[in-house]
Amino acid sequence: MKSIAVAILNWNGRPLLERFLPSVLQHSDQGDVIVIDNGSTDDSIEWLKSHHPDVRIIALESNSGYAGGYNEGMKQIEHEYVVLLNSDVEVTKNWLQPILDRFASDEQIGAIQPKILSLNEPSKFEYAGAAGGFIDQLGYPFCRGRIFYFTEEDKGQYNDAMPVFWSTGACLAVRAEAYHKAGELDPQFFAHMEEIDLCWRMQRNGYSCWVEPASEVYHLGGGTLSSQSTQKTYLNFRNNLILLTKNLPQRKILSVILARLILDGVAGIQFALKGQIPHTLAIVKAHFHFYGRYGKIVKRRSGEFPWPLTGVYRQSIVRQVFLGGMKSFDKLTKSAFTFPKASRNS
Known part of the structure; x- marks a missing residue:
């Protein structure tokens, strides 16, 4: 068994599997590819067995959302590291190795995301994660490369690996031990922001969350719920x-x-x-x-509640964007972020 697994959560998503699974299989030699089926009622499982019989399938009885589906699937995955990969992500050559190398560099790294670019506009960052997630003093999440609905063009300006507040659930690589110690994903979220909650709890437990831009993937986005929903x-x-x-x-x-x-x-x-x-x-x-x-x-609150943590913006991102006109990450006040010393390790 390899040290890392790529776990794709599927719910009635045969068209997405047909489109994106081939790139995952082609470029994931370092890992084992697993499909967690979240109680699909279409022919996803039959199609997988027919076209990709070597892919391991974890079949769940019902749809329990992103959090519940991955929690149930993780109980049956024994790898040291697991990438929770959306079914609408196209990966690239050698995308797993930088993630493995980053995990190996520090045992206290609990989660890592790659650089997330838009599949529809490949020169731009994608909404869900971009080049690493942050949060402001009032709890508004944003990213390097995406603030609210303003996405930036990728010009290599955020190619440094660094600790962040949260790593995106669109392509979330976790150290399994840290995942379980943090209490797994919270099913009450069902969908959206559960990865921020998980990363927050990881930080509270002494782990760090990172972005590793040497790994690069392309996200379609809106595969579950569109922005107009x-x-x-x-x-x-x-x-x-x-x-x-x-x-x-x-x-x-x-x-x-x-x-x-x-x-x-x-x-x-x-x-x-x-x-x-x-x-x-x-x-x-x-x-x-x-x-x-x-x-x-x-x-249900428990444990310690240190504040601020790594990747907190100690100002209002709403004020900066809508009153100050600062719609790109590099325009924000750098001294307002909380980072540990020597945080930018490339």
Whole structure:
């Protein structure tokens, strides 16, 4: 058995498997390729058995989302490292080796992502992860190469490997030991931001999360929920509130949630002014769901809550972008980021 596995979660995604699995098989000699089927009702499994009989299939009985599907699959994977790979990702030659080398460089690295570029616009970073994830003081996630919906062109400006706050779930390589110690992915997220929650908990446990741009992949994006989906809006706003309540120090929760209530209200008004009322209602629904479960979320808090952690931007990214016009990562104030000493190891 090889030390690393590439685990692809599939749910009724035969067209994506047909399109993207060949590149994974072609360029993943260093790893074992596994498909975790999340209770598909199409002919995905039959197609895999017919066209790729050597690919290991872990068949789950029902669809339990990104988090639940990978958690169940990880129970049956015994590799030291596992790449949780979206089914709509095209990998490139030798993409696994830099990830393996980075893991080998430090036993405290818990997660790594490659550089994520857009399959539809290959010269640009892709929304989901770009060149590494960060978070601001109010819990807004963003990336090197992508802030909110503003994606940058890749000119090699972010080719240095470095620790980040979170590594993207589109292509998330984890040290299995760190994954399980952190408590795995949280199923209550179902989809969106569960990898940020996992990386946050890894950092709280003393592990670091990295981006390794020497590894490069191309992400189609929108394979599960499109950017126009009200369900995606609902999940993003709800899950962000859950994320903050689970992981922030107690002294910060109330002030941050109150600030988010105001800013999320502004976002809802903007949707309404654009005639996108269903998205406004999705934000309202997200907040009501969160407040209804707040007590249960708080009761599940455990462990230490150090703050700030690596990759925190101690300013408001909303203010910087929408009032200051800073729509690219390299324009942000570098001294406002929290990094350990000698963090940029290439």
